[in-house]
Amino acid sequence: MEEKGVKGDRVSTDQPVIRLDHVSKIYPLPFGDVTALDDVSLDVEPGAFIAVMGPSGSGKSTLLNVIGCLDVPTKGDLFIAGRNIGELSDDELTDLRRDTLGFIFQQFNLIPLLTVRENVEYPLVLKTRRRESEGLVEELTRRVGLEEELLSHKPSELSGGQQQRVAIARALVNDPEILLCDEPTGNLDTKTGTLIMELLTEVNGQGKTIIMVTHDPRIAEYAHRTINLVDGKIV
Amino acid sequence: MIFFEFARRSIRLHWLRSLLAVLGIVIGVIAISSMGILGNSLVLSVGEALSDVGDTVVVYPHAGGFGNGAPLQTDTVITGRQVQQIERAVGVNDVIPLHLSADRIEVGGERGVVQVYGMDTADIPLLLEVTDGVYLRGASGAMVGQALARTYNLGVGSRITVGDQSLRVVGILAERGVGFDINPDRAVIVSDQWYRSVYGEEDYDQVIVKVRNLEEIEEVKHDIDAALNRREIEVDIFDTRMILETILETFGTISTFTTAIGGISLVVAGVSIFNVQMMSVTERTREVGIIRSIGTRRREVMKMFLYEAFLLGFLGSAIGGILSFGGGYLALLVMLQDTTFLFASSSLVYIPYGMLFGIGTSLISGVYPAWKAANLNPIEALRYE
Numbered sequence: 001m002e003e004k005g006v007k008g009d010r011v012s013t014d015q016p017v018i019r020l021d022h023v024s025k026i027y028p029l030p031f032g033d034v035t036a037l038d039d040v041s042l043d044v045e046p047g048a049f050i051a052v053m054g055p056s057g058s059g060k061s062t063l064l065n066v067i068g069c070l071d072v073p074t075k076g077d078l079f080i081a082g083r084n085i086g087e088l089s090d091d092e093l094t095d096l097r098r099d100t101l102g103f104i105f106q107q108f109n110l111i112p113l114l115t116v117r118e119n120v121e122y123p124l125v126l127k128t129r130r131r132e133s134e135g136l137v138e139e140l141t142r143r144v145g146l147e148e149e150l151l152s153h154k155p156s157e158l159s160g161g162q163q164q165r166v167a168i169a170r171a172l173v174n175d176p177e178i179l180l181c182d183e184p185t186g187n188l189d190t191k192t193g194t195l196i197m198e199l200l201t202e203v204n205g206q207g208k209t210i211i212m213v214t215h216d217p218r219i220a221e222y223a224h225r226t227i228n229l230v231d232g233k234i235v
Numbered sequence: 236m237i238f239f240e241f242a243r244r245s246i247r248l249h250w251l252r253s254l255l256a257v258l259g260i261v262i263g264v265i266a267i268s269s270m271g272i273l274g275n276s277l278v279l280s281v282g283e284a285l286s287d288v289g290d291t292v293v294v295y296p297h298a299g300g301f302g303n304g305a306p307l308q309t310d311t312v313i314t315g316r317q318v319q320q321i322e323r324a325v326g327v328n329d330v331i332p333l334h335l336s337a338d339r340i341e342v343g344g345e346r347g348v349v350q351v352y353g354m355d356t357a358d359i360p361l362l363l364e365v366t367d368g369v370y371l372r373g374a375s376g377a378m379v380g381q382a383l384a385r386t387y388n389l390g391v392g393s394r395i396t397v398g399d400q401s402l403r404v405v406g407i408l409a410e411r412g413v414g415f416d417i418n419p420d421r422a423v424i425v426s427d428q429w430y431r432s433v434y435g436e437e438d439y440d441q442v443i444v445k446v447r448n449l450e451e452i453e454e455v456k457h458d459i460d461a462a463l464n465r466r467e468i469e470v471d472i473f474d475t476r477m478i479l480e481t482i483l484e485t486f487g488t489i490s491t492f493t494t495a496i497g498g499i500s501l502v503v504a505g506v507s508i509f510n511v512q513m514m515s516v517t518e519r520t521r522e523v524g525i526i527r528s529i530g531t532r533r534r535e536v537m538k539m540f541l542y543e544a545f546l547l548g549f550l551g552s553a554i555g556g557i558l559s560f561g562g563g564y565l566a567l568l569v570m571l572q573d574t575t576f577l578f579a580s581s582s583l584v585y586i587p588y589g590m591l592f593g594i595g596t597s598l599i600s601g602v603y604p605a606w607k608a609a610n611l612n613p614i615e616a617l618r619y620e
């Protein structure tokens with residue numbers, strides 16, 4: 001990572017790790033534009049745990065995709081870890097996703113061709129270009145509460161809860177500052193969902209900033225703060 | 236390398252369609268290599284059959300507009316004076332003037348037509364080789380070509396009738412094959428005295444110059460040209476090496492052409508690789524979305540799919556390369572009935588050639604699918620079912 005070192009820009013802890021400054025996202029469609037995000041401004045302090053709620057189609061996923069540098073805002077500025085993402089190239093955005101952001105999806109989204117171990121170490125291999133992880137995979141496996149013998153299995157052989165734990169381990173392997181979770185418990189039963197939420201709370205306690213989209217008010221209770229979106233606006 | 240691992244596993248997972256794509260490359264590589272080997276062997280075998288006449292300059296009387304060097308001309312001749320001029324021009328090199336005509340032949344009631352060469356008996360050993368009997372020395376008597384001897388069942392001491400004259404066979408010539416100077420295999424060779432007395436013809440039809448030092452061929456041709464064609468063109472001068480080269484060039488072109496036909500099968504194989512790779516990209520759209528979202532660069536996605544195409548091409552080329560020995564052998568056996576040139580290095584290079592083309596075709600076919608995968612929108616790819 002060249003130029004303005006990410007870590008260097010965060011000397012003071014109260015500087016927001018995510019800052020949205022009048023961000024809009026408009027999808028142009030043949031029968032009229034869809035405004036998925038409408039002039040959203042938001043500061044997220046390091047270590048925050050934010051739940052994003054709102055009705056279907058209100059723009060929750062869009063917000064997460066924009067923060068996750070998978071989508072670019074139509075209007076407004078977005079800063080992640082002090083960097084203005086509007087100024088970054090596709091490769092730089094990709095590296096930001098790899099090193100600074102961790103993604104946890106409703107569908108788990110593990111890579112079917114790779115074993116559990118390879119899935120967990122994949123972002124690390126991308127970053128370091130080396131295959132050995134010096135015990136990091138084992139440590140993370142323990143941290144997310146996964147049995148070590150599952151490491152050699154393929155994702156398809158695991159239960160939903162186990163797959164989500166693998167996804168969390170994978171999201172943590174490059175020690176990112178931010179975790180983005182889109183309905184992390186949406187495909188899990190209540191009991192497993194609770195266990196996953198306890199794990200995320202623990203990870204948040206270790207200093208990770210978490211933004212989590214959910215429909216479920218009981219899940220939102222794990223967060224410090226809840227943002228409500230309606231028609232692409234924060235209310 | 237992790238992207239290579241992706242490629243390897245993806246191929247193993249879809250082994251059947253991968254196998255079919257590989258098979259296409261195998262066939263393409265075999266086609267290119269064996270066509271190349273066949274063409275090259277053709278050139279080599281023709282070259283070998285003709286190479287022993289490479290030191291000869293042939294002089295014909297100028298044929299007007301009809302300058303194709305055909306030795307059967309009746310109205311134009313080379314005079315004794317011109318032969319002397321040639322002798323002076325070429326110095327130490329041997330000059331062999333020839334009379335040539337066609338006549339009836341009869342052996343024990345069997346009739347036919349033969350070419351009759353009349354030449355100084357002292358020159359015969361310079362040009363021809365005897366396998367049976369002796370070289371012709373006296374004025375009468377004849378030597379006959381190998382093929383003619385076979386046809387009429389002639390041996391040393393046989394009697395033949397050429398025109399109205401009876402001749403005794405003193406020697407049988409060694410088989411010479413197709414030549415650009417003379418073709419004695421189906422001919423009768425007689426002394427120049429006999430020829431002149433029978434046909435009443437003093438002038439010559441053709442002059443052959445044997446050049447001792449091959450490097451002087453151009454010089455010798457030039458000297459003859461300077462001596463005889465100064466004022467007007469009196470003679471046409473050919474050297475057999477030039478003719479040989481033209482023929483070899485023609486064969487070379489033919490072999491390039493057949494190899495190119497082999498290349499067409501590789502194009503078909505390329506299409507099938509393209510197909511398989513497009514399928515692979517479509518099926519793995521979601522996977523591409525996942526790896527892009529967690530930090531895989533476009534170029535890395537591209538690499539992953541190119542490795543896959545490369546692996547298919549490499550597998551096909553390796554197998555095709557090995558089988559090309561068999562393919563080349565078979566092509567030679569069927570087309571040339573002679574497999575000696577299979578292991579000539581100029582033949583064998585067509586195998587690595589074919590393999591390179593195989594790998595190249597696969598890579599080229601894989602570029603667009605890989606590019607497409609690399610440029611998928613991550614969000615849409617993640618949503619793909």
Ligand SMILES: Nc1ncnc2c1ncn2[C@@H]1O[C@H](COP(=O)(O)OP(=O)(O)OP(=O)(O)O)[C@@H](O)[C@H]1O
Nearest residue numbers: 027029034035036055056057058059060061062063
């Ligand atoms: N790629 C796109 N092209 C066009 N419109 C889109 C696109 N993605 C989202 N939208 C629209 O933007 C709006 C917000 O969508 P988004 O997916 O962010 O909603 P959401 O709050 O996540 O809904 P859900 O709770 O159902 O997941 C919707 O009206 C949706 O139709």
Ligand SMILES: [Mg+2]
Nearest residue numbers: 060061062182
């Ligand atoms: Mg959504």
